[in-house]
Amino acid sequence: MNEDITFIIDSTRESMQSAVKHLEKQFVNIRAGKASPAMLGSVMVDYYGSQTPLSQVANVNTPDGRTISVQPWEKNMLQAIDKAIQIANLGFNPMNNGDIIIINVPPLTEERRLQLAKQAKSEAEEAKIGIRNARKEANNDIKKNEDVSEDIQKNAEQDVQNLTDAYVKKIDEIFVIKEKEIMTV
Numbered sequence: 393m394n395e396d397i398t399f400i401i402d403s404t405r406e407s408m409q410s411a412v413k414h415l416e417k418q419f420v421n422i423r424a425g426k427a428s429p430a431m432l433g434s435v436m437v438d439y440y441g442s443q444t445p446l447s448q449v450a451n452v453n454t455p456d457g458r459t460i461s462v463q464p465w466e467k468n469m470l471q472a473i474d475k476a477i478q479i480a481n482l483g484f485n486p487m488n489n490g491d492i493i494i495i496n497v498p499p500l501t502e503e504r505r506l507q508l509a510k511q512a513k514s515e516a517e518e519a520k521i522g523i524r525n526a527r528k529e530a531n532n533d534i535k536k537n538e539d540v541s542e543d544i545q546k547n548a549e550q551d552v553q554n555l556t557d558a559y560v561k562k563i564d565e566i567f568v569i570k571e572k573e574i575m576t577v
Contacts, residue, residue, distance in 0.1 A: 394540045397548045404530040404552055408559040411522035415563060418515045419570050422508055427454045427497040431484075432462070437469065437476040446473065462486075462493040500574075508574045516567040520560055527556040
């Protein structure tokens with residue numbers, strides 16, 4: 393097979409892998425009932441005038457399945473962290489005891505579980521769109537390549553389609569697992 397075609401297929405594979413990785417990262421932010429430090433991954437704290445990720449100003453732990461504890465490295469950051477968690481609008485009510493911030497993760501209601509499942513489905517669809525866009529780009533690049541015969545172009549397009557099918561299937565599998573995790577009480 394032609395070098396250009398091989399390059400196009402390899403870069404398409406990378407692009408599709410990054411879409412799957414992005415989906416997995418998004419799924420970490422969708423909580424499924426059990427407390428996890430990743431739930432606070434999007435929280436940005438005002439650290440001496442600059443917005444800093446919470447994980448860079450505090451130690452975030454989960455002592456049990458329903459609690460997240462946030463222990464700042466500097467005690468004077470407690471108020472800023474508390475405020476940042478509330479501003480992040482994650483549905484948590486942080487409790488500040490003067491040393492650490494404790495967040496009780498409430499059990500999910502059925503309605504909230506359905507919302508989260510819908511959000512997960514939406515994220516999975518976004519990932520599929522990314523994969524289909526990668527396929528479209530690859531097919532356009534293959535068609536632009538005039539140095540190769542039509543047979544090689546058709547075979548390359550079939551390879552790209554096989555990649556697309558495999559990654560869409562992978563996304564469906566990841567979604568099914570996440571949906572089950574969300575809906576399990």
